[in-house]
Amino acid sequence: MSPFMKHHLFWPLCVLAALLLFNLCYSPDFFSITIHDGHLYGSLIDILNFGAPLILVAIGMTLVVATKGIDLSVGSIVAISGAIACLRISSGADQNSMGLILGSVLLAVLLSLVLGAWNGLLVSGAGIQPIIATLILMVAGRGIAQLITGGQIITVTSSNYAYIGSGSLAALPFSIFVVALVLMIALLLTRRTALGLFIESVGCNPAASSMSGIRAHWVILSVYVFCGVCAGIAGLLLSSNVSSADGNNAGLWYELDAILAVVIGGTSLNGGRFYLTGTVIGALIIQTLTTTIYMIGVPPEITLVVKAFVVLAVCLIQSDAFRAAIAARWKSRHYPAEKEMGRHVS
Amino acid sequence: MSTQMPILQMTGIHKRFPGVKALTDVKLRLYPGEVHALMGENGAGKSTLIKVLTGVYSIDEGLVEMDGTPVSIHSPQDSQAAGISTVYQEVNLCPNLSVAENIFIGREPRRFGCIQWKEMNLRAAELLTERMNLHIDVTLPLHSYSVAVQQLVAIARALNISAKVLILDEPTSSLDQNEVDQLFRIMRKLQQEGLSILFVTHFLDQMYEISDRVTILRGGELVGEYMAKELSRLDLVLKMIGKELHLLEELPVLAAEDQHSLGDELIRAEGLGRKGGIEPFDLSIRKGEVVGLAGLLGSGRTEAARLFFGADKPDFGQVTLPASGGGVHSPREAIGRRIAFCSENRKTEGIIGDLTVRENIILALQAKDGMFRTISRKRQEELAGEYIRMLNINPPSPDQLIKNLSGGNQQKVLLARWLLTEPQLFILDEPTRGIDIGAKAEIQKLVLTLSRQGMSFLFISSELEEVLRVSDRIAILRDRRKVKEISEKDMSQQQIMQAIAGG
Amino acid sequence: MSLNRKYIPIVVTILLFIVMFTAGSFRYTGFFSLQVLMNLLIDNAFLLITAVGMSFVILSGGIDLSVGSVIALSTMVSAGLVQQQGWPPAVVIPLVLLMGAVFGTLMGAMIHYFAIQPFIVTLAGMFLARGLCYVISIDTITIDHSFYTAMAQTRIPLPGGSFLSISAVIALLAVAAAIFTAHYTRFGRNVYALGGNEQSSLLMGLPVARTKVLVYTLSGFCSALAGVVFTFYMLSGYGLHAVGFELDTIAAVVIGGTLLTGGVGYVLGTFFGVLIQGVIQTIISFEGTLSSWWTKIVIGLLLFIFILLQRVLSSRRLTVKE
Structure with missing residues (x-):
C-alpha cells in the first residue's frame, strides 16, 4: 500500500467522496450553492449546518474513547442543556436581551460541565466502568431534561438566540463557526499541549502511564468534562436551530451516532490513538448519508439499516480476530485454546 | 524407582513462537508416586512446557506418553482426559461460584438434566475433608476464602477428575509458611496415594523439603534431571543460573578494577x-x-x-x-x-505500545513538566535523536511505533525515557x-x-x-x-x- | 453463619420493593390490593420477559442493546404477516420466536468469534432491527385478528376477585424457567462461571464459546417472546414500539442486584427489579401531580445507588482476598 493509502483519513475520505459522488450522479444540482439574501443555500451547506451538533458531540466523544472510555450520556446532556437555556430565555421579560441570552448560554454550558464532571468522577474517582457509569446519567438525564421542560416543548421567540443555530455569519451558517471554534480548541489543547499525548498514553496503557508520572485520574476526569461541555454546546445549537427545547427527543440516539462517527474516523474503541479530523469526517459521512437517503426518497428510518452495516463493517475491519481468520482461513483448526488464550491475553 | 515405568514421559519437545525458540529438545519423566520439581529462572521455559503439556499451546515437535502410550493433546480437555490436571499460579477458578461448584462445574451430578445441589455439596465436603483435611462450608463463594484454601480447592477439583498427574504451577508464591506446610502435608498424602506431582517452584527450601527429583531448565533447554538429595544447593543454583563455578572465578568482582569515589x-x-x-x-x-x-x-x-x-x-x-x-x-x-524506575514488566508497565519511539522517550519528562510546558516537536525530535544515537536504538527512526521494536530496543527507549528526567x-x-x-x-x-x-x-x-x-x-x-x-x-x-x- | 455477602444486593432489592409497596399502601387509598400487585405483572410482562434474557447476558459479562429493537421488529413481523399476509398466528408466533433466536445467535457469534465488544455488536443489531421495522412499514399496523384480541382480553381470575392476563402468566412462566435454567442446568452455571472469570472457565474445560453464543440466542429469543407479548398488549406493530427499552431492561437487571461486570446476581432479583420499576410508575400515577419523568430520575438514582453498592462490596471483596 502506498503511504497515501495508509493515512488514517484515506478510507473515511473515500467513503465521503463516494457518497457525494453518488449524490452528484443522482441529483446533478446537489453541489449547486445559491446566494439568497446574502446567505448561502444548498445541500452541502445543509449537511454542515445540520451536522454541526453531531460533530460537536463526536469531538468530545473522541477524547473519551481515546482513554478507553465511552460516554453514553451525551444525548441526555444535549437535551438538558437545550432545555435549561430555553427555559431561562422563555421566562425572561425581553427574550431578545443579549444579557439574558449570554447568561442562559453560560448557565447551560456550566451545567453540562458539571454533568461531565459527574461522569468523570464516577469513572476515575469511583473506578466504575465507563459504560456503566455513564448509563446512570443517560437514564436519569432524560428525566431531568423533561423535568426542566415540564414535559412540554418549550418554545422561545428570540431571534438572537435563534442566531446561534440558524443565523449566518459571512454568508455561512453560524453553527459552522461554533464547530470550527470548538474543533480548534480541541486541536490546540491536544496537539499544542501535551494533553493529547497524555490521553493517548493513558488510553493505551494506564499502568505504564501512571508509572511514568502521568496523573491518569486527572486526564480521565478532564476528557469527560470536555465531552460534557461539547454535548452542552451541541444542545444549544440544536435547540436554537428550532427555537425550542424538547426534553424527550432532543439528542435522542446522539450517543450512538457520535460513537459511530468516532469509530468511522479511525479511533479505536480500545483506546489510544485518536483522530479529531477523522471524527469530523465520520460525522459528516453520517450526516451526508442521512441527507442522501432523504433525497432519494427512501424512508429516512432506513438509514438505521445502513448504519448497522457500517458499524459492523468498521468493527470487523478493526477486529484482529476477524483479520486473522481471513488471513489464515486455510490454517489448521487445532489448538482452539491457544487461539483463545491469545484472544484473552491481548 | 528406576525400574518402574514412568507414568508420564515427554521427549524431544520443541516449541517456537514467532522470533523465539521457547523450548528446544526438552525431556521430562514423571514416575508414579513422586514429587518432581521443575525449576529454572525466568525464560527457562517452565511455563511453556506446562502449557504444552496441558494443551494450551501446541507442540511443534516431540512426543508425550502416558503409561507408555503416546497421547496427543490438543486442548485442556484432552489433557484432562489423559489424566493430567493442573493448578495454576493464579488460582484459575471462578471466585463468584461456591466452593462445591468450583470443584464440580462441568461435571455436576445431575438427575434428569437437573443439577443435584445437595449431592454436589455433600460430595464436595467429603472430598475436601477426606483428601484435603479441609473442613469448610462448601456453599460459600470461593472468594470468601484465603488464597491458600482456594489453592486446595483447585487441587480438589483436579483430583476429582481422577488425575494420575497433578501439575502445581508455583502454588506457594502467595502463601505464608503455615499455609505452605498445610499444602505440603496434603501433597505428601497424595503422593502416598500414588499420585505423581509435578511441582513448579522457585523456592529452594521448598524444593528440597518436598521433592524426590528435580528437572532443571535454562533458556528453553534441558539442563538435567537430578535426585534432589544428591544435588547440593550451590550446584542447583549454578545449574539454574548457568555458570560453572570455575568460570565464575574469572569474573571481576564488584567492578573492582574501576574504583570510584562515592x-x-x-x-x-x-x-x-x-x-x-x-x-x-x-x-x-x-x-x-x-x-x-x-x-x-x-x-x-x-x-x-x-x-x-x-x-x-x-x-x-x-x-x-x-x-x-x-x-x-x-x-x-x-x-x-x-527517582526513575524501569519495571521488569516491560509490556504492561513500561512501553506505551501504540505510541512512537519519540513519544515514549519524552513521556516521563513531559509528565514531570506538566501538560502546558509542552516540549516542542523540534525539541522532541532533537532529544529523541540524541538518545537514539547515544543508546544505539535500532531502527533509528523516532516515528516508529515502539511495539514494532525488538525487546532490547524497547528497553533502550525506556532507559532513554528515564535518563531524560535526569534522575x-x-x-x-x-x-x-x-x-x-x-x-x-x-x-x-x-x-x-x-x-x-x-x-x-x-x-x-x-x-x-x-x-x-x-x-x-x-x-x-x-x-x-x-x-x-x-x-x-x-x-x-x-x-x-x-x-x-x-x- | 452471618448473612452471606452475595445475598446483600438481592435482599436490598426485595426490601426496597416491600418498603415502596408499603409506603404506597399507606399513602394512597386503593393501593393496597392484590389487583395492584397483579397489574404490576400485567403491565410489565414484556419488560419482565426481556429482563430475564438480559439477566443471562449481563451475568455472562456482556450486554445486549438490541432488545428494544428486536421487540419492535417482532411486533412488526407479527403484524405484517398476520394482518397483511393473512398467515395464521400458529405459524407466525413460532416464526417470530425463531427469528429472535437466530438474530441473537448471529450477534453472539460475532461477539465471540471476532472478539468484538458486545456493546458495539448489539448496537449494530439495534440499528438493524429497528431499521428492518421500517422496511416492513413506516406506519403502525393494527392487529385485529381474533386470536390476538382474545389473548389481549382474556382475564384469568384469581381468588379474591383479582385477575391476571395471559401475558403475565407467560412472563411468570418465563421467570420460573429462567430460575430453573440459571440454577439447575449446566448451561446456567456455565453462564455464571463465564461471567466470573472467562479465562478460568476456559482452563476448567467449560464450553465457553457455546455458552457465550447461547446467551445471546436466549436474549434474542426472550426479546422476541416479549415482542409477541407486546402485540397482545398493544394489538399493533410499529417501528417506534419500545424505543429506549434496552435501558429500562438493563436498569431492571441492575436494580435487581446483578453485577454489571458479570458473574453475580439472580433472576429472582431481576423479577423484583422489574416490580420496583412498576411500583415507581404506579406510585407516580397514584400521586397524580407527579409527572412521568420522575420515573426516569428515580430509576437513575436507584441505578446509581446499586452500582455504588456493588462497587463497595466488590472492592471489599478484593481487600479480603489480599
Whole structure:
C-alpha cells in the first residue's frame, strides 16, 4: 500500500467522496450553492449546518474513547442543556436581551460541565466502568431534561438566540463557526499541549502511564468534562436551530451516532490513538448519508439499516480476530485454546 | 524407582513462537508416586512446557506418553482426559461460584438434566475433608476464602477428575509458611496415594523439603534431571543460573578494577517491607553508587524495588532522602524527587505500545513538566535523536511505533525515557532480560559510565555475572528476606552463590 | 453463619420493593390490593420477559442493546404477516420466536468469534432491527385478528376477585424457567462461571464459546417472546414500539442486584427489579401531580445507588482476598 493509502483519513475520505459522488450522479444540482439574501443555500451547506451538533458531540466523544472510555450520556446532556437555556430565555421579560441570552448560554454550558464532571468522577474517582457509569446519567438525564421542560416543548421567540443555530455569519451558517471554534480548541489543547499525548498514553496503557508520572485520574476526569461541555454546546445549537427545547427527543440516539462517527474516523474503541479530523469526517459521512437517503426518497428510518452495516463493517475491519481468520482461513483448526488464550491475553 | 515405568514421559519437545525458540529438545519423566520439581529462572521455559503439556499451546515437535502410550493433546480437555490436571499460579477458578461448584462445574451430578445441589455439596465436603483435611462450608463463594484454601480447592477439583498427574504451577508464591506446610502435608498424602506431582517452584527450601527429583531448565533447554538429595544447593543454583563455578572465578568482582569515589548518602530504606512481598529490610544508597540486588526469582527483588519507587504501598517502614528530608509515597512523588524506575514488566508497565519511539522517550519528562510546558516537536525530535544515537536504538527512526521494536530496543527507549528526567537514583529491574548480548553489554556500560558521573543505581538482575560486573555493593535476598550485604572487595563468588542458595 | 455477602444486593432489592409497596399502601387509598400487585405483572410482562434474557447476558459479562429493537421488529413481523399476509398466528408466533433466536445467535457469534465488544455488536443489531421495522412499514399496523384480541382480553381470575392476563402468566412462566435454567442446568452455571472469570472457565474445560453464543440466542429469543407479548398488549406493530427499552431492561437487571461486570446476581432479583420499576410508575400515577419523568430520575438514582453498592462490596471483596 502506498503511504497515501495508509493515512488514517484515506478510507473515511473515500467513503465521503463516494457518497457525494453518488449524490452528484443522482441529483446533478446537489453541489449547486445559491446566494439568497446574502446567505448561502444548498445541500452541502445543509449537511454542515445540520451536522454541526453531531460533530460537536463526536469531538468530545473522541477524547473519551481515546482513554478507553465511552460516554453514553451525551444525548441526555444535549437535551438538558437545550432545555435549561430555553427555559431561562422563555421566562425572561425581553427574550431578545443579549444579557439574558449570554447568561442562559453560560448557565447551560456550566451545567453540562458539571454533568461531565459527574461522569468523570464516577469513572476515575469511583473506578466504575465507563459504560456503566455513564448509563446512570443517560437514564436519569432524560428525566431531568423533561423535568426542566415540564414535559412540554418549550418554545422561545428570540431571534438572537435563534442566531446561534440558524443565523449566518459571512454568508455561512453560524453553527459552522461554533464547530470550527470548538474543533480548534480541541486541536490546540491536544496537539499544542501535551494533553493529547497524555490521553493517548493513558488510553493505551494506564499502568505504564501512571508509572511514568502521568496523573491518569486527572486526564480521565478532564476528557469527560470536555465531552460534557461539547454535548452542552451541541444542545444549544440544536435547540436554537428550532427555537425550542424538547426534553424527550432532543439528542435522542446522539450517543450512538457520535460513537459511530468516532469509530468511522479511525479511533479505536480500545483506546489510544485518536483522530479529531477523522471524527469530523465520520460525522459528516453520517450526516451526508442521512441527507442522501432523504433525497432519494427512501424512508429516512432506513438509514438505521445502513448504519448497522457500517458499524459492523468498521468493527470487523478493526477486529484482529476477524483479520486473522481471513488471513489464515486455510490454517489448521487445532489448538482452539491457544487461539483463545491469545484472544484473552491481548 | 528406576525400574518402574514412568507414568508420564515427554521427549524431544520443541516449541517456537514467532522470533523465539521457547523450548528446544526438552525431556521430562514423571514416575508414579513422586514429587518432581521443575525449576529454572525466568525464560527457562517452565511455563511453556506446562502449557504444552496441558494443551494450551501446541507442540511443534516431540512426543508425550502416558503409561507408555503416546497421547496427543490438543486442548485442556484432552489433557484432562489423559489424566493430567493442573493448578495454576493464579488460582484459575471462578471466585463468584461456591466452593462445591468450583470443584464440580462441568461435571455436576445431575438427575434428569437437573443439577443435584445437595449431592454436589455433600460430595464436595467429603472430598475436601477426606483428601484435603479441609473442613469448610462448601456453599460459600470461593472468594470468601484465603488464597491458600482456594489453592486446595483447585487441587480438589483436579483430583476429582481422577488425575494420575497433578501439575502445581508455583502454588506457594502467595502463601505464608503455615499455609505452605498445610499444602505440603496434603501433597505428601497424595503422593502416598500414588499420585505423581509435578511441582513448579522457585523456592529452594521448598524444593528440597518436598521433592524426590528435580528437572532443571535454562533458556528453553534441558539442563538435567537430578535426585534432589544428591544435588547440593550451590550446584542447583549454578545449574539454574548457568555458570560453572570455575568460570565464575574469572569474573571481576564488584567492578573492582574501576574504583570510584562515592558521595553522601542519597536514599535510605528503614525497616521497609510489605506483607507477602518482602520482609522489612534496611538499605541505603550513596550518590554515584551502584547497589545490586541479587537473589533468585521470587526472592523479593522486584518487591523491594517497587517499594523504593512508591509503586506499592509499604506495610512497614519508610523510604527517606536524607539530603532533601522528604520521603517517597507514590510514583509521582518519586519522579519529583528524581527517582526513575524501569519495571521488569516491560509490556504492561513500561512501553506505551501504540505510541512512537519519540513519544515514549519524552513521556516521563513531559509528565514531570506538566501538560502546558509542552516540549516542542523540534525539541522532541532533537532529544529523541540524541538518545537514539547515544543508546544505539535500532531502527533509528523516532516515528516508529515502539511495539514494532525488538525487546532490547524497547528497553533502550525506556532507559532513554528515564535518563531524560535526569534522575539521581535509577532503579533498574531486570533491564537486560530477554535482550541480545550486544544490547546487554551496552546497558551495562551505560550504568557504569553514568554512575561515574554521579548517578546512583539500584540494579536487579537474575544474572549474577551482570550484577557483579556493575555493582559497588550487593544486597542478597533469599526467600523474601535480605540475608546479606556484601561490599568487601575480596568476597569470593562462591560465597555469594552460597548466600543466594542458603542452607 | 452471618448473612452471606452475595445475598446483600438481592435482599436490598426485595426490601426496597416491600418498603415502596408499603409506603404506597399507606399513602394512597386503593393501593393496597392484590389487583395492584397483579397489574404490576400485567403491565410489565414484556419488560419482565426481556429482563430475564438480559439477566443471562449481563451475568455472562456482556450486554445486549438490541432488545428494544428486536421487540419492535417482532411486533412488526407479527403484524405484517398476520394482518397483511393473512398467515395464521400458529405459524407466525413460532416464526417470530425463531427469528429472535437466530438474530441473537448471529450477534453472539460475532461477539465471540471476532472478539468484538458486545456493546458495539448489539448496537449494530439495534440499528438493524429497528431499521428492518421500517422496511416492513413506516406506519403502525393494527392487529385485529381474533386470536390476538382474545389473548389481549382474556382475564384469568384469581381468588379474591383479582385477575391476571395471559401475558403475565407467560412472563411468570418465563421467570420460573429462567430460575430453573440459571440454577439447575449446566448451561446456567456455565453462564455464571463465564461471567466470573472467562479465562478460568476456559482452563476448567467449560464450553465457553457455546455458552457465550447461547446467551445471546436466549436474549434474542426472550426479546422476541416479549415482542409477541407486546402485540397482545398493544394489538399493533410499529417501528417506534419500545424505543429506549434496552435501558429500562438493563436498569431492571441492575436494580435487581446483578453485577454489571458479570458473574453475580439472580433472576429472582431481576423479577423484583422489574416490580420496583412498576411500583415507581404506579406510585407516580397514584400521586397524580407527579409527572412521568420522575420515573426516569428515580430509576437513575436507584441505578446509581446499586452500582455504588456493588462497587463497595466488590472492592471489599478484593481487600479480603489480599
